[in-house]
Amino acid sequence: MRSLRTGSSLAALVTGAALLFTAPAAHAADSPLRDLAAARGKVIGTAVTGAKLTGTYGDIAGSQFSSLTPGNAMKWGTVEPTQGSFNWTEADQIVAFAQAHNQQVRGHTLVWHNQNPSWLTNGSWTPTQLSGLLQNHISTEVGRYKGKIAAWDVVNEPFNEDGTYRSTLWYDNLGADYIANALTWAHAADPGAKLYINDYNVEGVGAKSTALYNLVKDLKSRGVPIDGVGLQAHLVLGQVPATLQQNIQRFADLGVDVAITELDVRMALPADSAKLAQQAADFKSVVAACAAVTRCAGVTVWGFTDSDSWVPSTFPGYGAATPYDENYAPKPAYFGIAQALGGTTTTPPPPTGACSATYSVTSQWNTGFTGQVTIACSGASLSSWKANWTFGAGQKITQSWNATCAQSGTAVSCANAPYNGSVPDGSSVSFGFNGSWSGSNPVPTVTLG
Ligand code: G2I
Numbered sequence: 001m002r003s004l005r006t007g008s009s010l011a012a013l014v015t016g017a018a019l020l021f022t023a024p025a026a027h028a029a030d031s032p033l034r035d036l037a038a039a040r041g042k043v044i045g046t047a048v049t050g051a052k053l054t055g056t057y058g059d060i061a062g063s064q065f066s067s068l069t070p071g072n073a074m075k076w077g078t079v080e081p082t083q084g085s086f087n088w089t090e091a092d093q094i095v096a097f098a099q100a101h102n103q104q105v106r107g108h109t110l111v112w113h114n115q116n117p118s119w120l121t122n123g124s125w126t127p128t129q130l131s132g133l134l135q136n137h138i139s140t141e142v143g144r145y146k147g148k149i150a151a152w153d154v155v156n157e158p159f160n161e162d163g164t165y166r167s168t169l170w171y172d173n174l175g176a177d178y179i180a181n182a183l184t185w186a187h188a189a190d191p192g193a194k195l196y197i198n199d200y201n202v203e204g205v206g207a208k209s210t211a212l213y214n215l216v217k218d219l220k221s222r223g224v225p226i227d228g229v230g231l232q233a234h235l236v237l238g239q240v241p242a243t244l245q246q247n248i249q250r251f252a253d254l255g256v257d258v259a260i261t262e263l264d265v266r267m268a269l270p271a272d273s274a275k276l277a278q279q280a281a282d283f284k285s286v287v288a289a290c291a292a293v294t295r296c297a298g299v300t301v302w303g304f305t306d307s308d309s310w311v312p313s314t315f316p317g318y319g320a321a322t323p324y325d326e327n328y329a330p331k332p333a334y335f336g337i338a339q340a341l342g343g344t345t346t347t348p349p350p351p352t353g354a355c356s357a358t359y360s361v362t363s364q365w366n367t368g369f370t371g372q373v374t375i376a377c378s379g380a381s382l383s384s385w386k387a388n389w390t391f392g393a394g395q396k397i398t399q400s401w402n403a404t405c406a407q408s409g410t411a412v413s414c415a416n417a418p419y420n421g422s423v424p425d426g427s428s429v430s431f432g433f434n435g436s437w438s439g440s441n442p443v444p445t446v447t448l449g
Contacts, residue, residue, distance in 0.1 A: 043298030055361035142189035163211030198230030204241025228257035252295035280336035287340035376428035403431035
């Protein structure tokens with residue numbers, strides 16, 4: 001029973017699962033990732049979308065991670081869409097959520113060539129004006145969150161692949177010193193925040209990471225406030241650079257912190273068990289490389305669920321790049337991270353000879369929510385089904401689809417629709433519902449009958 005009980009600590013956060021026929025070993029992680037990371041003095045973070053921070057997404061973001069990075073909410077184009085007119089709504093929301101969950105915030109990002117407001121990119125500015133705009137932007141944003149941001153990605157993606165400076169609005173008009181100035185202005189606005197330069201394809205030793213290394217060395221020798229480098233780590237399956245740990249170590253030896261800031265590992269779709277196992281090994285080796293170097297502060301994943309990842313829209317045909325699947329079930333990659341942080345649990349074997357039901361809250365608002373139950377069979381099959389559960393906090397089903405649901409008091413029973421009673425071996429069916437809630441909306445355990 002021990003494995004089932006320890007499994008429930010994670011499962012209760014994520015899903016309610018019930019098994020018919022044979023119970024598989026439910027080797028979910030024994031501790032949340034954030035506790036495993038904290039025990040090693042590391043931070044484990046995720047990029048988030050503010051509007052999604054409710055229901056199961058909010059539960060996982062708040063319980064598994066010790067740091068949040070706003071995926072888009074703090075970018076210049078988001079916070080100042082019209083010159084002088086600010087929208088801090090999503091950024092404030094994420095910072096408040098983080099504080100409520102005792103999490104750090106990684107501010108992202110102040111100086112970049114993407115996602116700038118059109119008034120800025122379409123304007124024609126003298127270098128002096130542009131420099132003034134940048135200083136004002138940094139002072140305003142860093143000042144607003146003074147004391148609330150652990151680390152800022154001050155400058156994002158300044159280099160080309162060959163290690164030369166990228167031609168941008170900033171470099172072309174202000175020269176390379178836009179970087180030193182941005183760091184200096186950020187430090188003035190919040191002397192307590194750690195200030196980073198962040199880039200991609202700088203994970204292994206190479207021309208681009210060496211350019212970053214030389215820049216940091218130069219900045220330090222000039223007394224410019226630079227605390228760390230962010231290695232984004234948008235990786236391709238099976239391609240973790242062999243020199244990752246060595247590269248982290250050389251920055252540490254230079255006297256700066258290192259963070260893995262945007263880890264994901266994309267694969268050609270569809271995913272299969274071999275690819276997911278390779279992905280677990282990749283996540284594990286990246287986290288292990290950070291864990292091995294004292295000055296590596298931690299690892300942030302760029303979205304924790306495949307339903308909230310930039311990959312599929314940017315790389316058509318690729319995806320499944322994060323540690324949780326689209327239904328918020330932890331993937332082998334989740335367990336790879338846990339293992340690298342000293343967790344002792346292993347990847348759960350797929351259920352054998354069983355059909356199981358998994359409940360998740362896919363969205364939630366002030367009085368209502370949408371839920372989904374997926375019934376999956378492996379080594380077994382069903383020709384009809386009923387999913388039953390008890391609502392523990394007064395929730396009421398108001399509408400359902402792909403099943404006929406009845407509620408009597410707290411007891412809910414949903415029977416298959418005429419067209420989806422059959423669940424062959426190796427397949428799954430899902431149904432959805434809307435419900436009302438107040439106070440809390442805990443995830444129930446579903447039994448099949
Ligand atoms: O591109 C991946 C990341 C590379 N490093 C810097 C990160 O800031 C960057 O994040 C991504 C976001 O995850 C995406 O969500 O940056 C993209 C833009 O370069 C973001 O994509 C944008 C879409 O392009 C917009 O169409 C969309 O309106 O996200 C916006 C908000 O969903």
